[in-house]
Amino acid sequence: MEMTKQTSQRKQGGMITMPFIFANEICEKLAVVGFGTNMLSYLTSELHLPLTQAANTLTNFGGTSAMTPLLGAFIADSFAGRFWTITLASIIYQIGMISLTVSAVVPKLRPPPWKDGQVCQEASSGQLGVLYASLLLTALGSGRIRPCVVSFGADQFDENEPEQKTSTWKFFNWYYFCMGASILVANCHDRAC
Template sequence: MANEVIERFTTTGFHSNMITYLTLKLNLPQVKASNILTNFNGTAGFAPLIGALMADSFSGRFWMIIFGSAIYQLGLVSIILSAVLPGLRPPPCPTQVNCKEASPSQIWILYLVLLLTSLGLGGIRPCVVTFAADQVGMTKAETESRSWNFFNWYYFFLEIASLSALTILVYIQDNVGWGWGLGIPIPLPCLCP
């Protein structure tokens, strides 16, 4: 459950403010930035189907969670590098008028980063809740009440993680800096699986 809560906090934190990052830091037009986010959302929505198929057919849920967490972590480290290293984004443009747009190579790096996070999510999302529910397995009389409690707490903590990310991380991204706002959740997935 901790892995899923941390994943939700991290994903919500960097995804909720990504349109601002793409338009203000990579100087992309809103249409192009929205297209990139739509592609990311589509890939992130489709990847769990592949992750579930691989977990059921080849690796098992535990190893798919481990693999997905590692790929996700690689994507998160890459996103912080793209926010911090000057060569991976265009020069700052304080006036937001006639700004130099991100180069094709910088856009491809962004696509690679978003692909890594999507594939990592694909390994985590379909497996964590079922793997955790398996841990509740007790006798038949106790299972119903315990699983009900588990899923209540599970969704409660997911929503707390989303709320925290939408308030804390977005505030840090807007007021402190993108390096900090994207970097704070990076060590968190290392704490779990």
């Protein structure tokens, strides 16, 4: 009985694991909400897409991001577990964000800037392919993180222990505070809020 209690305590990290969980959530919200608020202007002004195609791209990204948590929850519950799902999804997410940044920075991955007297050239299919692949990786990474992070945090506490019961409530309060604050910061970065 004593051995089982010690093993159970080792698997539950308690408040020690919270910086990892909070940082993951803050980074995810800052990234997705931050580039989501600027993506329409980027697609129309830098890639020279028509407004309808740019809006369609954002809608498709939003829909994919909304559906991928189903896949993430299935993978976490059936195969990998929450920790490894979050870890691998964070790597996929980082690759997507890095490739999205590279596609915005490298001049060959964007059409030439518009100048007076020239015809505005839209992004080529190859340039759009890099953008769409980056957005897909970002959506897949985000979708695997979202269903796992909050439940992984809740798993770090033993509800049978009275002192950890209040820690669970503290965790949820801080988790949703961090999520809301990061969304607020991401939406207010270029405006006076």
